[in-house]
Amino acid sequence: MNAPRERRAGAGRFALYRCPTCAQALAFSGSGDEGGGLLACAAGHAFPVAEGLPRFVADEGYAGSFGLQWNEYSRTQVDSATGSSITSDRLFRGTGWPTRMEGETILEAGCGSGRFTEVLLATGARVVSFDYSRAADVTWRSFCDAGAEVCQASIYEMPYARGSFDRVFCYGVIQHCPDVALAFRSLVEMVRPGGHLAVDVYDRRRLAFTARYRVRWLTRRMDRARLLRWCRAVVPAYMRLFPPLHPWHQLLFPLKDYRGVYAGLTAAQEVELSVLDTFDALSPAFDQPQYVRTMQRWCREAGLVDVEVKRGGNGIEVRARRSEG
Numbered sequence: 001m002n003a004p005r006e007r008r009a010g011a012g013r014f015a016l017y018r019c020p021t022c023a024q025a026l027a028f029s030g031s032g033d034e035g036g037g038l039l040a041c042a043a044g045h046a047f048p049v050a051e052g053l054p055r056f057v058a059d060e061g062y063a064g065s066f067g068l069q070w071n072e073y074s075r076t077q078v079d080s081a082t083g084s085s086i087t088s089d090r091l092f093r094g095t096g097w098p099t100r101m102e103g104e105t106i107l108e109a110g111c112g113s114g115r116f117t118e119v120l121l122a123t124g125a126r127v128v129s130f131d132y133s134r135a136a137d138v139t140w141r142s143f144c145d146a147g148a149e150v151c152q153a154s155i156y157e158m159p160y161a162r163g164s165f166d167r168v169f170c171y172g173v174i175q176h177c178p179d180v181a182l183a184f185r186s187l188v189e190m191v192r193p194g195g196h197l198a199v200d201v202y203d204r205r206r207l208a209f210t211a212r213y214r215v216r217w218l219t220r221r222m223d224r225a226r227l228l229r230w231c232r233a234v235v236p237a238y239m240r241l242f243p244p245l246h247p248w249h250q251l252l253f254p255l256k257d258y259r260g261v262y263a264g265l266t267a268a269q270e271v272e273l274s275v276l277d278t279f280d281a282l283s284p285a286f287d288q289p290q291y292v293r294t295m296q297r298w299c300r301e302a303g304l305v306d307v308e309v310k311r312g313g314n315g316i317e318v319r320a321r322r323s324e325g
Helices: 003-008 061-072 086-095 115-121 135-146 180-190 212-219 224-241 267-282 292-301
Strands: 027-030 037-040 046-050 105-109 126-131 149-152 165-170 191-201 304-312 315-322
Touching (some): 086 115, 086 315, 105 115, 126 135, 135 149, 165 180, 180 292
Parallel strands (some): 105 165
Antiparallel strands (some): 027 037, 037 046
16 A cells, blocks of 8 residues: 555656656656655756656646636546546546556546546556646645656647557547647657557537637636636526526537536536536637547548547547557
8 A cells, every 4th residue: 555655755756757858868856755856857958846746847838727727626526526437437438448457557648637547546557647737736636645647747748758658548638739630649659559549529510509619709818717706606696597408508608507417416516517617618728629530530640540539428539549560
């Protein structure tokens, strides 16, 4: 039971990282535990370790709304906190991966609050996670003692050796990146030959006429704290006044309403999840759904094999393998 905590301590826990600028190994100087330090390569590129986390980005950039929402709603979607299997069901149904993966190393790109981190850790795999936003801190605090290895980094400049992961997992992320195609290609590069990739993205066909895209021109420019206060006021009021009409209400109202959608949630949990997902829909700087045919083309261009692209989960789910060659 002490292994995860031992793995946190000392410079050894930073051995997997590579300089995102030049791909060289990084040497650590500092305390290596909850304090600070520095990771530097031979070429002189240096990155701080602060509050226990390597920081490969200077700030949250375009992902600041996610840092806010996952620090505010750190447990709302985590199965062990909700008493549900919503996240676990989505992961295994979407990826088709086994529930036991001992001996494998999984890269989780865009960990958010750690909802999928928890499920992946339970498979027995080594789980390496990152997020561009300060959501990385949430996952670190929640799951470092369970063995999660977490940093703050960009999907475009991941601090790992290319082709070094048995599996790469990325749900709920790439549609919120400035360049979705580049984000997808960056993920493929991290998969070892013969390894597995699982990615999802919003479905442009399904979301084309939803009300959120009629108001996002305004909401994505709003002060984030103000928008969150608005969501906390308006969403519960809507749920008191209108009957549950999921998902058809989204054609008229830019709100989420999860009443009766997931079995086992309490009324309070349904309201909290609805507020969270409304903010999640209205606040991101980028929201770029894709078509099935686009994802199929990107898989072909990347040389992936055993490709399956289908509608499901949160939009379009992609699972594939990287060719052995």
